[in-house]
Amino acid sequence: MLIDYLFLDKNTCALCQSEYIYKYDLCRDCYDRLDYVDNKFLLKAYECYSIYFYDEFFKKLIGLYKFERRTEFSRIFSKMVYDYGIKKNLFDCDYILPSPSSRKTLINRGFDHIRLITDDFIDKIKPVYLDDFIKVKDTRAQHDLGKEARSTNLIGAFRLDKDLTGKSVLIIDDLVTTGNTSLEMIRVLEQANVKDIKILALASERRVL
Ligand SMILES: [Zn+2]
Structure with missing residues (x-):
């Protein structure tokens, strides 16, 4: 049956x-x-947290979700992010910013992979979405590029038409590798006069002891 x-x-x-x-x-x-690393390090002056180590196993999990479109996996990740965010008091902020995908990626993939994760718990937490923050440029995956191309790939990728004076933002992403994507998002938020930023990633390739 x-x-x-x-x-x-x-x-x-x-x-x-x-x-x-x-x-x-x-x-x-x-x-x-799962290799729980519970990392905390600084990106510029901002606290960046990552929950798991980006090893072959985690890469497989993320890959099945993003590229094989196993959208039900969003529930795995949303529970991880929610539990961790509560534990570290990261939701004590004004805005949640799921790292945005470009329009082209959204069309190709069929879903917004970070937003789908945060949609699961957004109603349970205080901050609301920073909806005005968008990705205007379709960039190539940072890991496919050389060092020089990486630094220019993201220029002008994001846009925000909003004043964030006195406001704090939590960026959520699947992976922090070189940090370049986060750095470009930070730059745009700083231009909007943001008070504080924190970054929470599911995984990173760094292991901070
Ligand atoms: Zn199993």
């Missing part, structure tokens, strides 16, 4: 389907493969 299938599907691991859910829609085995 269809209803049995739905019931089973809902209660098995989102990744391997083989066992009961332990946490974040994952079974104990899959959950244990």
